[in-house]
Amino acid sequence: MNLTDQALAKACCADLYQSDVARLVFGDSLHPGGLALTNRLARLMEVQAGDWVLDLASGRGVSAMAVSRVFHCNVVGVEFGAASVAESLAKSTESPSAPTSFFIRGDAECPPIRPGRFDSAFCECSMSLFMDKAGAVGEITRLLRPGGRFGLSDVTLAPGALPTELDGTVGQLLCLSDALDVQGYLSLLEGAGLEVVVQEDSSAGILKIMDQVEGKLGALNAWMSLYPQADQNSDVLDTVPRVIATLRAIVESGDLGYWTFVAQKPL
């Protein structure tokens, strides 16, 4: 893929996550485990008050703002989607105190930031979307100070386990299309010279998201039975339960999961 095609693909991906459908399915925190898992990741990264922390592919900015608030640190979010960055900036400046989370529009695979400045960095449910994963982890390593930690949480998928029905926009929205297996992420981190210090199975978050989506669909079905003229959404209502049933089967087989890793740059 040439550079123009890559930029277009990243813009399409960002549009998908800025969409109302993504907000409806996931809410504002666009990863399994929500802010509870974000806070756990930051604890495992040993974030300290006053630290400078990078959030790569920061989405709607809720993780960056939560980490800066809970850990009293400064967080810089980098995100490709212009609307997501605008929303993040608006929310971060709403607070009466000086903002400690900052957002820039850019490519998280090669952030426009000077090297060696950050105490830690994290990337939630987004590495699976990056086209050049090895290049991105190399860049993250370059941005960290010696001893700095990188926290990664992402979808894991066994090679060949993606059903053909999910090999399209739905697979991309769910971060499945280009996800690695656990060994793939470990090799990626170690290949950049990082030492993996934590690896945890966080797959319970995926099942919880599916439960939540089913709950929302139940409410939507009930609403539509009261207002039958709104049945233009019936295709979605038919498709989503089938997708969820397929996903549950892959999670239960152990081929699909969500894992958390923390890796340290050598001193």
Ligand SMILES: C[S@@+](CC[C@H](N)C(=O)[O-])C[C@H]1O[C@@H](n2cnc3c(N)ncnc32)[C@H](O)[C@@H]1O
């Ligand atoms: C599943 S969402 C996760 C967002 C956020 N990390 C969270 O957990 O709430 C994936 C995000 O990655 C962003 N993204 C994908 N590729 C990117 C890239 N190369 N540079 C910056 N952002 C990117 C998308 O725009 C989207 O906001």
